[in-house]
Amino acid sequence: MKNLIYVTLLLIFTTVAAQCGPAASSSPEGGINVSDISARVTTQNGAVFMTIKNGGSSDDALVGAKTDVSKTVELHETKMDENDVMQMSPVPNIPIPAGSSVTLKSGGLHVMLIDMQKELAVGDKIGLTLTFEKAGPMTIEAEVKDAAMGQMDQMDHGGDAEHGEHNH
Known part of the structure; x- marks a missing residue:
């Protein structure tokens, strides 16, 4: 009888824990923790925002990202x-100093999704794999918070204003 009670409690606990889902993604090896993840999208482009904390003792850097919802990231x-014109341009990496946090946000550093491959709405989830120089790959999920981002499509992207292939 005691075993039945313990098994029942264990099943309830694991079911509740599974429904809570992760609040953040982390890489214990590299000390990288990603939180406050969200996305904004239009029919053409999107952006993913987050806070990246490096709890490790070595500097790291976000060096790339990929997803299946856009042609280019x-x-x-x-x-x-x-x-005094806002310009958006690619950067080869985003340094994450040891013991520090870097916030990727609108109007600053961000992950740009170019040439969306499927239409997304508020509440949809985007799977994204971030690649760090030392911590390696980390898969996160961003919820689309705002689909009304018309200014993103008209923003001056600098240079030749094309989003073709970029080698980093």
């Missing part, structure tokens, strides 16, 4: 140019 930075 790039690490981007948005900043004001000398003419």
Whole structure:
């Protein structure tokens, strides 16, 4: 009888724990923790935002990302140019210093999804694999929080303003 009670409690506990889902993704080997993950998308492009914390003793860097919802994924930075025009441009990596956090947000550093391959709506989930220089690959899930991001499509992307292949 006691075994039946323990088994029942164990089943209840594991069922509840499984439904909670992860609050953040982490890599114990590299000390990398990713939280506050969200995405904004339009029919053409999207962006993923998050906070990356490096709890390790060595500097690391986000060096790439990939997903199946867009043709191209790039690490981007948005900043004001000398003419006070916001420009978005690719960056080769995003440094994550040891013991620090870096926030990827609208108007700053972010993961850019270019040429969306499927239409997404608020509440949809995007699977994304982040690649760190030292911690390696980490798969995260971003929930689409805002689909009304018209300004992203019109923003000046600098340079030749094309989003073809970029070698990093």
